[in-house]
Amino acid sequence: MPSITREEVAHLARLARIELSDAELDHLAPQLDQIITLVGQVSQVAADDIPPTSHALPLTNVMREDENVPCLTPEQALSGAPAAEAQRFRVPRILEED
Amino acid sequence: MSDLTRKTAVELSELMVSKQASSVEVTQAHLDRIGAVDGSVKAFLHVDTEGALAQAAAVDAKRAAGEKLGPLAGVPLALKDVLTQEGVPTTAGSKILEGWKPPYDSTVVKRLKAAGIVILGKTNMDEFAMGSSTENSAYGTTHNPWDLARIPGGSGGGSSAAISAYEAPLAIGTDTGGSIRQPGAFTGTVGVKPTYGGTSRYGLIALASSLDTPGPCARTTLDAALLHEVIAGWDPLDSTSINQDVPPVVAAARNGDVSGLRIGVVKELGGEGYQPGVEARFHEAVELLTKLGAEVVEVSCPHFQYALPAYYLILPSEASSNLAKFDAMRYGLRVGDDGTNSAEKVTSLSREAGFGDEVKRRIILGTHALSSGYYDAYYGQAQKVRTLIAQDFTKAYEQVDVLVSPATPTTAFAIGDRIDDPIAMYKNDLCTIPSNLAGNAAASFPCGLADEDGLPVGFHVMAPVMRDDLLYTVGAALESALAEQWGGVLMTKAPELEVTR
Amino acid sequence: MTADVVAIDDALAQYDPVMGLEVHVELNTKSKMFCGCPTEFGAPPNTQTCPVCLGLPGALPVVNRRGVESAIKIGLALNCEIAEWCRFARKNYFYPDMPKNFQTSQYDEPIAFNGWTEVVVDGETYRIEIERAHMEEDTGKSTHVGGATGRIQGASHSLVDYNRAGIPLIEIVTKTIEVPPAKAAAVARAFVSQLRDLLLALDVSDVRMDQGSLRCDANVSLKPSGATALGTRTETKNVNSFRSVERAITYEITRQAAVLNAGGKILQETRHWHEDTGITTSGREKSDADDYRYFPEPDLVPVAPSREWVEELRATLPEAPSLRRVRLQTDWGFTDLEMRDVINSGALESIVLTIDLGVAAAAAKKWWLGELARFANESGTDLDALPVGPAEVAEVQKLVDAGTLNDKLARQVFEGLLAGEGTPAEVIEKRGLALVSDDGPLLEAIDRAIAANPGVVEKVNSGKPAAAGALIGAVMKDMRGQADAAKVRELLNAKLGI
């Protein structure tokens, strides 16, 4: 019984917006199965009463004052855009064609 | 004058201060070296000849005008392609960012520029720093200058290979699970991962936000410390940056006195799976430190065995979210925009075309780990394992000042060896990962060549949070004792590269 | 396709509506939630962006202190508990107007939670429980090109402006609102309207609904009258005015009732409110909408507001609306009914300001309710948008108090003001509205009245002084109303010797 099926991998790829080919799915699914078995070991650690860690030092309340700093120019902002129009980022239709 | 590219940063600085060489000359010498050997090493993705010479000329002008300059002013450096530099192509080793020129400087780059350090160009890396060999770069593999048939380590293989090939005396890397230390070990150079939050991540293209740490690469401990001092320190643009003084790393590198220092050998990081030549050099180095006056004991860190699984949950989870921004809307590669396809379709096609296998693997793994129903079992549980690993360190530091281990279980492996065996690849980082999870400082220093293959071995030192100076104390002690044995640093044993152009 | 609806009374006779509201408030901070870009409305596209709010590779967020402060103030004003420690979380989903393809928001650790507020509708007080108020960031704005009237449907492509991306939002979520079915929509409207007043009083938002700085999503479900099991709910988005809160909820009740009556099922879905047509339509089903893969934002550190800070902020809060209403009613000496009329008219704040300018409470109420609110209502304009404010009302009333105007003339002054004829002085001048205070012309008019009404004079002289009232009327008519009636009476009485 694999820890993750090919169908699940296909669903995750859709969720992550990666149009995987069938060949890639065939290749990836068993690899992911192996990796998930490896990482699943964390569940063997009894850690119910252990707090989570996300930083070497427990920092809190890092904030900036409500002040303005210079922005990018619109030219800079749009400099990497694959397409631009009317000083805006041009993107493909958001809804599928009917 | 002898070859400028063989000099350390400190020596180059002395030459420039005493006006025996200009920064333009030093920079040109390194650009020439890149031209001569990078065809076979392939450390650089982009060489900014014009920009580098202009920066060098500016430093020379300032020096001529009598301006006060920092200790590394005019020294050239190779920058890992994961840090933004305004107007200079930045790809993170990925096709999805091919041709992207960031409109802003990362904090590390701002500090390098302010220190007068000359940025030669951008170095190769595993795509989005996901890998341990640079084989995952979309732009080809970097070759290890010690043996061109071998990988230089990764993800920062380009930076370490560049200094190992004398293309630059200094380089910047980033370390998420060992990406500075492991290539340092594989190329016989020094690689330091500062305390998480000790160096700014602003402008570092994020892999795993809670692990990524920029740090210095160099051929000597003192060079690394000087570079460390330039880039470290609090940055208001990075909320996770630590607002404290930079530990006295340069003083520690100059001093290098380990007498009375308590060193703990981590029991769990050795034995089965470790190459004999690696273990032999490691234990000799430990003995050497004992002779220099250090007190060595064995310590146990029982939760380190869970570091690898925890890491391969946290990293992919954060990465899957960090890499969502590459959607073909605002920058980067766009595929399939034919006027019919929807934005969603174009995003999916672009990500399919723009990301390599390992990136896809990890994004899907992370998407899975964060999915509803799995969060608690995976990401949540992995964050708790981090706490257990940090507690292992804390308990160990009650007994000792620093912990040591081999930097990697093996020496550099052959190109292609592990490319389609992700788990074998992941095991490269067994020794380095715990420090990323706990956030403490760690470094790899060269400690000799393995008998089996004559390739460099790295000595791994782990110091408490914000005690980065202790790394340099140990590194400097080891370096000078070994240099005495060898008649120079390990790099002097590297084979001469054939000049290809 | 337009769903069939049933009459609202029929719907409410069969079903009990269950509602919940989610209100998004754009804060009025100078800079965005996580970067220093300005937040001006209407700036040219993509002129207020930086690496952070454009989601450029490498950029990192830093929390705006005033954003947190505003969130705490809102939480306190809604009687919430303020978290001692909370985190931001990433809400992951792809959308072109969201630069990072995750929204930095809060998930299971909101900064404020477990609150309540009260609203008054038709004299009845209703308590609304607040589930939470949390901090998050706004998205960019898309313009859809190539389709009909800028709609996303049928567009060939879209253009995105990221000026709005990263502007701080507070999302306020109510618990289920359970009130008598017939009051549901009105209570929802009153809640949003009162929330606006509260946010203005707190000075945390400009609350310009026309600019989208307060946006409402309404969750509605129906259950058969008296039943306990909840029905399937829909979430109606884009409800962006007080009036549409009431209309959209009423519409959803009537639509769902029609579906249920026809034996259909309510789909759990997002629906969009259309202000112009007054209906809701189904949004597209999104396959990944239910899996946002929330996790704590690793680029930010926890927010742990000290209790000192919270108490400092509490001390700056204005009086709670319900307590204030009671105080004002007592101060002004209004009956419950009068106070209800004042609140329903939406003129409470204007009346307060007018009274502050020295006008008696009764007079302030008279002008605001009798003239201005009535005019706003009839002409379909917002009270705030009228060219007459508290200053003008006070000026007119001062002239009344001085005897320069009477109420009838004052009404004409307001008419002129509302017609845009200038300041009160200019209207009086142009329309010639001041009272005649000179005795000469009044005495002449009295003489004319006496001469013209010998019968009335006879009655007065025969011991019926009350008959003199008719003469006053005649004089006032002669003076075309521009005389002070009391003065006329005084002069007439003297003339007639009574």
Ligand SMILES: [Zn+2]
């Ligand atoms: Zn910004």
